[in-house]
Amino acid sequence: MDGMPPPSYIRILYMHSPFVATVPIEVHPLSSTLDLHNNRLINSLTDFEQFYGVVTVTACNFSASANVTYRWQLFHEGSRMHAFQTNTCHTTVHCIKDLFVSHVNGNENEIIAQFCRRSRIFHGMPTWAGSYTIQLSVIGRHGELLRVGSRTFESRPLWMAIIGDSFASGEGNPDIQRKGYANAQWINERCHRSGKSFAAQVFAEIQKVKPQSYLTYLACAGATVENGILKAKGRISQLEALESVATMRGRGPDVVIITVGGNDIGFSDIINALAHDSSRMDISLMDMRFFFVSHQLDTVAERLKLLGAGNVFIPQYFDFTKNQYGEVDASCIASREENTGAIPAFGSSLLKTV
Numbered sequence: 151m152d153g154m155p156p157p158s159y160i161r162i163l164y165m166h167s168p169f170v171a172t173v174p175i176e177v178h179p180l181s182s183t184l185d186l187h188n189n190r191l192i193n194s195l196t197d198f199e200q201f202y203g204v205v206t207v208t209a210c211n212f213s214a215s216a217n218v219t220y221r222w223q224l225f226h227e228g229s230r231m232h233a234f235q236t237n238t239c240h241t242t243v244h245c246i247k248d249l250f251v252s253h254v255n256g257n258e259n260e261i262i263a264q265f266c267r268r269s270r271i272f273h274g275m276p277t278w279a280g281s282y283t284i285q286l287s288v289i290g291r292h293g294e295l296l297r298v299g300s301r302t303f304e305s306r307p308l309w310m311a312i313i314g315d316s317f318a319s320g321e322g323n324p325d326i327q328r329k330g331y332a333n334a335q336w337i338n339e340r341c342h343r344s345g346k347s348f349a350a351q352v353f354a355e356i357q358k359v360k361p362q363s364y365l366t367y368l369a370c371a372g373a374t375v376e377n378g379i380l381k382a383k384g385r386i387s388q389l390e391a392l393e394s395v396a397t398m399r400g401r402g403p404d405v406v407i408i409t410v411g412g413n414d415i416g417f418s419d420i421i422n423a424l425a426h427d428s429s430r431m432d433i434s435l436m437d438m439r440f441f442f443v444s445h446q447l448d449t450v451a452e453r454l455k456l457l458g459a460g461n462v463f464i465p466q467y468f469d470f471t472k473n474q475y476g477e478v479d480a481s482c483i484a485s486r487e488e489n490t491g492a493i494p495a496f497g498s499s500l501l502k503t504v
Contacts, residue, residue, distance in 0.1 A: 173209045175284060175301035180204040182365040184345030184354060186325045186337060192309070192366045198395050202364055203307055209286050209299050210239035217291035225283040279306040309399065310356065311366040311459075312349040313379060313388040314409035317467060318369035320347025341370035348465070349407045356405070366395060366403065374413045375446040380453065389453050402458030410450060412467060414443045 182190045182201070190201040209220070221235045234241075282305055288297035312318050323346045324334035337343045344350065349369065357363045368388040370378055379388050386394075396402045416439060454462055 170295050170298050171212075173212050173286065173288065173297040173299040175207060175209045175286060175299045177284070177301055177303045178206045179305075179307075179362040180206060181307075181357065181361060181363050182353075184337070184350050184365075186335060186345065189337060189345075190364075191337075192364045192395060193368060194391065195394055195398055198398050202309075202399070203305065203362075205303075205305070205362075206240065206242070207284055207301075208240040209288075209297075212297060214239065214288065214296070215291070218296065219289040221287040221289060223285040225285070227280050280304070305362065308356070308360050308363045308405070309366070309403045310353050310363060310405040310407070311392055311403040312347075312353070312369050312407050313392065314369045314407075315373045315378070315411075315413050316342065316369075316371035317409035317412060317465075318347060318349045318407060319371050320344030320350065320369075321371045323347065337367065338370075341373075343367060343369060343371075349409075352407060366392060368392070369409070372413060373410075375410060375443070375450060376414075379410060379450060380446075389450070389457070393453075393457055396457055402460065404460040406454065406459045406462045408450075408454075408462065408464055409467070410464075411443050411447060414446060415439045 180190065180201070181204075182192065190197075190204075192198050192202055207222075219235050219237065220239060220241065222233070222241060223230055224232045281302060283300060283302045286297075286299040287295060288299075290296050316322075319338075319341050320336075321342045321344075323344050324336050324342070325345050326335035328334045337345055347369070350365075350367065353363070353365050368391055370388070373379055373388070377383055381387050382390075392403065
């Protein structure tokens with residue numbers, strides 16, 4: 151970069167200054183969160199390039215005068231990836247895959263290369279896991295070496311994905327409740343995607359033991375296999391989004407939670423029949439829907455296999471026909487609409503099939 155001395159000079163300067171005082175370097179990952187306004191979710195290629203593998207690096211716990219230059223070097227498994235300088239004791243670099251075009255004998259050959267972009271936070275971890283070392287030389291205004299520092303750390307990011315329907319998105323449980331529900335706030339308004347969903351809370355628990363964790367959260371209320379998961383009208387589907395990020399990362403997600411099938415079998419029609427007119431509830435008419443959906447789910451399973459997903463979890467749909475005491479309960483329906491007559495039969499037949 152402009153104004154930066156040759157790389158060999160930087161390395162010799164660091165290696166041959168054994169009596170220079172050292173400065174500790176702190177390294178902290180900036181992973182996905184479930185914060186409503188600053189979640190850093192990996193829901194697209196743009197998100198991946200901006201957030202995946204991000205760590206902050208600081209060396210600020212010593213007194214430095216003005217006009218000090220910080221010269222940094224990043225190494226991956228012993229090989230130097232990048233060298234740059236800043237005027238602050240905290241910095242950021244983003245190493246990502248990009249596409250370059252090489253002209254050879256008039257032909258354009260696509261070459262996948264690595265390049266680094268400077269930004270305000272240290273985006274040190276590229277798509278590769280492994281051991282990293284950040285080295286620092288602090289240079290005074292007259293070129294004198296003031297401090298040196300070095301920090302080696304492991305980067306093995308975990309990537310989790312949540313896909314499916316309203317069961318996984320957190321429908322009915324917004325991030326911020328509002329009277330009347332209409333003004334409730336969500337991580338994603340269109341899909342009623344909430345940080346309070348059971349799947350999001352699983353991610354929160356994983357992150358407690360694995361701080362460098364990233365979340366792709368695509369579950370959407372109303373999603374079906376044919377409109378949302380495998381395909382989507384007018385937008386990229388959930389699995390297509392996962393596949394694009396997996397291609398950039400070089401492998402599939404480590405963990406996938408998926409809930410699917412409820413909307414495909416006509417879940418809302420069933421609830422409506424149970425609540426308003428149990429005489430219309432004929433379980434035998436559901437057999438054809440189940441037969442069709444079972445083949446759709448086979449297609450979803452095959453796509454997940456091709457994706458290279460590590461661990462795929464498909465939680466059972468909860469039995470909403472009973473409360474925590476095992477009693478038939480329709481209290482979630484407005485009192486004037488309650489009709490519990492068909493619920494026991496529904497619970498003993500349809501839910502078993504699901």
